[in-house]
Amino acid sequence: MKKAIYGETTPHPDIASSLNNIGNSWSGLGDKRKAITYYEQSLKMMKAIYGERKAITYYEQSLKMKKAIYGETTEHPDIASSLNNIGNCWRGLGDHRKAITYYEQSLKMKKAIYGNTTPHPGIASSLNNIGTCWSHLGDQRKAITYYEQSLKMEKAIYGETTPHPDIASSLCNIGNCWNQLGDQRKAISYYEQSLKMRKAIY
Structure with missing residues (x-):
């Protein structure tokens, strides 16, 4: 009825x-997994309505619930995802140091799950997120080390010469850092690679 009044996707x-x-009801019945699917939908909507700060409180609840389900110290993809989401919110609010603490926890957990040196999209994404935060904090060299790790992993996953949006994005990010550091020639070389790849993709 509410969807009919306000709109199916509003x-x-x-x-x-x-x-x-509905999430509370499923939780009460002991079906925590079903509860989480409803909580996640509610959370996504709350974030759209109220923004990042309100979303953090919901993500924190979600994280707490996931830890209760899987174990307080258990490495699990869903817990890693929640940590990453909270990091995204803090980054959106401009608190990059706080974001890094969550991204680092998520990265550590993903490495424990998938392997410390295993190329995995989730690990590459975390490395990229941390790089972006360091770039915003003004430490371009530190950002580059994370972006380079992410780039190396993406190439291992998708192919050394395969045009892929994530690789193009990493190349562009590294270019941005060199640009900030005043090395325009180096920046251009990364931008050119990124541009070539994006043209091949699109």
Whole structure:
């Protein structure tokens, strides 16, 4: 009924509340996994309505629930994902140091799950996120070390010469750092590689 009133895909507090209530009911019945799917939908809607800060409180609840399900110290992809989401929110709010603490926890967990040196998209993504934060904090050289690790992993996953959006993005990020550091020639070489790849993709 609420969806019929406000729109099937319209973010609305009443719809978010209903999704949350259904989550509570499934949780009460002991089906935590089903509860999480409703909580995640509610959370996504709350974030769209209220923004990052409100979302953090919901992500924190979600993280707490996942730890209760899988174990407080268990390495699990869902827990790593929650840590990453909280990091994204803090980054959106401009607190890059706080974001890094969550990204680092997520990265550590992903490495424990998939292997310390195993090329994995989730690990590459975490490295990229941490690089972006260091870049915003003004430490371009530190950012480059993370971007380079991410780039190396992406090439290992998708192919050394395969045009891929993630590789193009990493090349562009490294170019941005060299540009900030005043080495325009080096920046151009990365931008050119990124441009060539994006043209091949699109």
